[in-house]
Amino acid sequence: MAKTLAEKVWDAHVVRKGDGEGANAQPDLLYIDLHLVHEVTSPQAFEGLRLAGRKLRRPDLTIATEDHNTPTLDIDKPIADLTSRTQIQTLRNNCEEFGVRLHSLGDAEQGIVHVVGPQLGLTQPGMTVVCGDSHTSTHGAFGALAMGIGTSEVEHVMATQTLSLKPFKTMAINVEGTLRPGVTAKDIILAVIAKIGTGGGQGYVLEYRGSAIRALSMDARMTICNMSIEAGARAGMVAPDETTYAYMNGRPHAPQGAEWDAAVDYWNTLRTDDDAVFDVEVDLDANTLEPFVTWGTNPGQGVSLSAKVPSPEDFGDENAKAAAERALQYMGLAAGTPMKDIRVDTVFLGSCTNSRIEDLRAAADIVRGREKDPMVRMLVVPGSARVRLEAEAEGLDKVFKDFGAEWRFAGCSMCLGMNPDQLEPGERCASTSNRNFEGRQGKGGRTHLVSPVVAAATAVRGTLSSPSDLDPAPESAALTTDAA
Amino acid sequence: MEKFTTHTGIGVPLRQSNVDTDQIIPAVYLKRITRTGFEDALFSAWRKDPSFILNQEPFNAGSVLVAGPDFGTGSSREHAVWALKDYGFRAVLSSRFADIFRGNSGKQGLLAAQVAQDDIELIWKTLENAPGTEVTVDLASKTVTCGNVVAPFEIDDYTRWRLLEGLDDIGLTLQHEEDITAYEATRPSFKPLTLPARTS
Numbered sequence: 001m002a003k004t005l006a007e008k009v010w011d012a013h014v015v016r017k018g019d020g021e022g023a024n025a026q027p028d029l030l031y032i033d034l035h036l037v038h039e040v041t042s043p044q045a046f047e048g049l050r051l052a053g054r055k056l057r058r059p060d061l062t063i064a065t066e067d068h069n070t071p072t073l074d075i076d077k078p079i080a081d082l083t084s085r086t087q088i089q090t091l092r093n094n095c096e097e098f099g100v101r102l103h104s105l106g107d108a109e110q111g112i113v114h115v116v117g118p119q120l121g122l123t124q125p126g127m128t129v130v131c132g133d134s135h136t137s138t139h140g141a142f143g144a145l146a147m148g149i150g151t152s153e154v155e156h157v158m159a160t161q162t163l164s165l166k167p168f169k170t171m172a173i174n175v176e177g178t179l180r181p182g183v184t185a186k187d188i189i190l191a192v193i194a195k196i197g198t199g200g201g202q203g204y205v206l207e208y209r210g211s212a213i214r215a216l217s218m219d220a221r222m223t224i225c226n227m228s229i230e231a232g233a234r235a236g237m238v239a240p241d242e243t244t245y246a247y248m249n250g251r252p253h254a255p256q257g258a259e260w261d262a263a264v265d266y267w268n269t270l271r272t273d274d275d276a277v278f279d280v281e282v283d284l285d286a287n288t289l290e291p292f293v294t295w296g297t298n299p300g301q302g303v304s305l306s307a308k309v310p311s312p313e314d315f316g317d318e319n320a321k322a323a324a325e326r327a328l329q330y331m332g333l334a335a336g337t338p339m340k341d342i343r344v345d346t347v348f349l350g351s352c353t354n355s356r357i358e359d360l361r362a363a364a365d366i367v368r369g370r371e372k373d374p375m376v377r378m379l380v381v382p383g384s385a386r387v388r389l390e391a392e393a394e395g396l397d398k399v400f401k402d403f404g405a406e407w408r409f410a411g412c413s414m415c416l417g418m419n420p421d422q423l424e425p426g427e428r429c430a431s432t433s434n435r436n437f438e439g440r441q442g443k444g445g446r447t448h449l450v451s452p453v454v455a456a457a458t459a460v461r462g463t464l465s466s467p468s469d470l471d472p473a474p475e476s477a478a479l480t481t482d483a484a
Numbered sequence: 485m486e487k488f489t490t491h492t493g494i495g496v497p498l499r500q501s502n503v504d505t506d507q508i509i510p511a512v513y514l515k516r517i518t519r520t521g522f523e524d525a526l527f528s529a530w531r532k533d534p535s536f537i538l539n540q541e542p543f544n545a546g547s548v549l550v551a552g553p554d555f556g557t558g559s560s561r562e563h564a565v566w567a568l569k570d571y572g573f574r575a576v577l578s579s580r581f582a583d584i585f586r587g588n589s590g591k592q593g594l595l596a597a598q599v600a601q602d603d604i605e606l607i608w609k610t611l612e613n614a615p616g617t618e619v620t621v622d623l624a625s626k627t628v629t630c631g632n633v634v635a636p637f638e639i640d641d642y643t644r645w646r647l648l649e650g651l652d653d654i655g656l657t658l659q660h661e662e663d664i665t666a667y668e669a670t671r672p673s674f675k676p677l678t679l680p681a682r683t684s
Contacts, residue, residue: 015664016660027642033676034678059678086517120684150560152562156657159654202580252682298502323502326500418514437504438529
């Protein structure tokens with residue numbers, strides 16, 4: 001029978017089909033190939049194992065890193081916030097006790113869990129990947145079935161290396177065409193979420209397809225899959241191809257020699273059959289897409305950067321109307337204001353959505369040779385210590401520092417403000433992260449989600465801006481020639 | 485897990501859609517390493533507003549939350565469920581739940597009952613016209629009753645069965661440990677192991 005990519009990966013991991021039908025029908029029991037762990041959602045799960053006298057079944061399929069709480073300054077000093085310090089120390093103790101590999105603050109492989117897995121080559125096509133973090137969907141960029149789970153499920157995976165799951169429905173997101181300059185993967189996914197809504201993906205695994213997706217790098221595909229959860233989807237996937245293999249080859253945990261050949265033979269089968277049927281298909285035209293930005297307090301409340309702040313009256317549905325009214329009030333915005341007139345206080349370049357080397361390169365290309373708006377502060381937070389080292393080897397740290405941005409150590413940082421990197425009440429931020437919820441980046445903070453190049457252009461002008469709004473940089477022509 | 489059959493308690497109308505888990509419990513509270521004691525964290529930003537529903541009697545003693553669509557979106561934090569339970573909620577009614585929140589609720593014995601939006605509107609009106617009206621959520625018959633409103637709700641059969649029986653998930657799965665071991669023997673050798681650690 002013809003199958004979609006998601007169904008193939010699912011079927012390859014069924015340990016036990018669910019018994020029965022009707023009232024007592026059980027879900028399938030699925031094997032989990034990789035369990036990523038961090039300090040926030042794991043302490044209660046480890047404690048659960050301890051209380052029940054259970055072992056961690058597969059330490060060799062488990063890896064932990066410190067990311068949510070970690071400071072991005074003074075990382076050689078003890079963590080100032082005592083509850084953060086305790087939580088991180090608890091992770092260290094638990095990993096020691098249960099034999100889990102841990103990359104701690106200061107280690108070259110430390111960083112955001114969703115940046116670390118792929119860069120180590122631990123995320124591979126056709127795998128099942130879980131983590132107690134909703135942005136686990138990131139790993140779907142490799143053609144893995146990757147899902148965020150809660151702490152009870154974290155404990156379940158620790159004890160059994162499986163999860164009980166009900167089959168999902170499938171949705172194809174077809175993105176055909178060619179992106180214009182200055183339009184990126186982030187704009188694709190923000191446009192998708194605006195189109196299908198924050199609940200549009202509920203119960204579905206999304207598969208991103210089409211020529212525009214095939215043309216994207218792995219870093220860009222990760223940006224798209226990362227935000228699948230913001231459309232409510234349990235997972236997002238891209239079928240593996242030569243781009244995937246080129247990224248994987250030579251990574252520390254990628255297969256080698258004959259194992260590599262066997263793996264590629266298998267990975268080549270991981271694509272949706274031509275005659276397979278999706279439950280739903282959604283089309284997006286890449287040719288006409290513009291840079292996208294959010295105006296409200298959920299990721300579905302977005303518009304083209306060249307558009308205006310919408311009016312609640314634009315929404316037919318009563319709930320959407322009320323939500324828009326509330327959002328405008330929280331965001332301190334008047335309907336009809338051009339998005340590009342909105343002035344920001346802070347620009348945040350980072351998070352599991354946009355903190356990889358290509359994101360940093362793209363932003364650096366915009367700010368190189370330009371001056372930051374003096375009223376704006378800009379934080380650049382690489383996704384991992386490894387990305388930071390790579391960026392420094394390319395001199396990107398110097399580009400950002402010369403521009404006037406702060407060059408920080410790796411972690412989740414201002415995406416959710418569990419560490420000291422937070423917005424002040426009323427402060428407005430152009431952020432490359434994934435959530436513009438009320439208070440997400442700090443109590444009372446106001447978030448506009450944008451791509452790295454829009455973030456960079458915004459830092460130059462002080463108002464939400466696209467790279468095409470910038471005057472030519474004095475030195476940019478020379479540098480472009482050098483790079484070529 | 486404690487069994488859930490039926491629950492009756494004061495209904496709390498929360499006329500809002502897209503209540504994300506950052507609103508249910510802000511990230512600052514996630515630094516704790518315990519599984520209990522999160523009652524102070526529930527809706528903590530909104531509770532600073534005196535007009536917020538949980539700052540009004542008798543809603544502050546409520547145990548059935550009646551919310552707008554897309555409840556529990558965003559972060560996977562199970563702390564959202566713990567905070568609702570620690571405050572005293574036993575059931576949440578909404579026309580649409582985020583998948584992870586719904587899953588987390590089922591693991592913790594908080595009933596996430598999916599009720600049609602038209603019925604939610606009727607229940608909201610009842611609760612607003614007569615504050616303190618009790619809502620009964622009957623899991624066996626999958627119905628919710630509030631004043632004159634009687635409405636069906638949806639919940640997946642497996643979660644319903646587990647809640648009714650109060651079954652522990654890990655215990656259920658470990659009954660099939662032989663199947664897990666048999667599956668492990670068939671996994672291809674090219675699949676990666678995290679140990680021994682390799683780095684670049």
